[in-house]
Amino acid sequence: MELDLDGGRLAVFLGGLSLFLLLETVFPARPWQTGRAKRLFFHASLAAVNTVLVRILIYVPLLLWIVHVEEQGWGVARWLGLHDWQEVVVSLIALDLFDYFWHRANHVIPLLWRFHKAHHHDSEMDVSTALRFHPGELFLSAFAKASWVLIWGPSAMAWFVFEGLISLCAQFHHSNIDLPAPIDRWLRRVVVTPRFHTSHHAVERAYGHANYSTIFSFWDPLFGTYRMIPRAQLNSEAIGLPEARDLTLSYRAWFAEPFMRRNTGLPD
Numbered sequence: 001m002e003l004d005l006d007g008g009r010l011a012v013f014l015g016g017l018s019l020f021l022l023l024e025t026v027f028p029a030r031p032w033q034t035g036r037a038k039r040l041f042f043h044a045s046l047a048a049v050n051t052v053l054v055r056i057l058i059y060v061p062l063l064l065w066i067v068h069v070e071e072q073g074w075g076v077a078r079w080l081g082l083h084d085w086q087e088v089v090v091s092l093i094a095l096d097l098f099d100y101f102w103h104r105a106n107h108v109i110p111l112l113w114r115f116h117k118a119h120h121h122d123s124e125m126d127v128s129t130a131l132r133f134h135p136g137e138l139f140l141s142a143f144a145k146a147s148w149v150l151i152w153g154p155s156a157m158a159w160f161v162f163e164g165l166i167s168l169c170a171q172f173h174h175s176n177i178d179l180p181a182p183i184d185r186w187l188r189r190v191v192v193t194p195r196f197h198t199s200h201h202a203v204e205r206a207y208g209h210a211n212y213s214t215i216f217s218f219w220d221p222l223f224g225t226y227r228m229i230p231r232a233q234l235n236s237e238a239i240g241l242p243e244a245r246d247l248t249l250s251y252r253a254w255f256a257e258p259f260m261r262r263n264t265g266l267p268d
């Protein structure tokens with residue numbers, strides 16, 4: 001079963017990547033400043049490093065942990081007596097809620113921000129940005145995820161659906177697709193759209209420290225962190241963090257960022 005689900009994950013990942021690459025080619029929201037192939041290669045190589053590290057050190061132990069928690073019957077989902085598709089749907093919403101708070105913590109707690117910053121250092125945004133994470137952030141989030149698994153007790157199936165959707169949604173909301181405004185407005189009531197998430201990548205920190213949702217967008221309005229940067233302000237200088245504009249595609253800067261003395265960009 002693990003292999004089948006693994007193959008499914010890869011198919012979802014590659015399918016999403018191809019689809020959103022195509023859509024942002026045909027309907028780009030912003031012109032690219034750097035070569036797209038260069039960006040894709042850079043981010044794909046970060047993802048390759050992360051995949052090897054994550055697979056050995058996180059993915060397998062986390063999966064064993066999920067199966068163990070499920071076998072023991074631990075967690076709120078069990079306690080509520082949820083099963084089958086109902087369990088998958090409710091777990092999806094619950095796990096996405098945990099993710100909202102985890103992402104918010106990444107923008108507030110200085111140690112977490114050091115690692116999460118490596119993602120926000122991209123001074124552009126397209127589908128390849130979804131591959132840009134520091135391995136340190138992935139390790140820290142694995143511990144957070146292991147805790148939610150213990151608290152919530154999702155089935156392995158719910159977990160796979162959640163992870164597949166996270167990957168697809170991250171590709172979608174990082175992509176440089178210019179959705180027609182009415183469609184984006186309608187869609188963003190339920191799911192995180194490219195416009196919704198571009199606002200989260202704004203240099204202007206009032207917008208950057210907001211819009212933390214990952215799959216469902218309603219968490220931000222619910223918890224008072226919903227802010228949209230006006231479309232007119234989204235020029236070529238509007239995305240990223242000011243202190244590393246020319247280091248977007250530097251392997252060294254990407255890796256070393258969390259260990260630098262400076263740690264600016266936190267909310268006041």
Ligand SMILES: [Zn+2]
Binds near residue numbers: 103106107116200
């Ligand atoms: Zn963020």
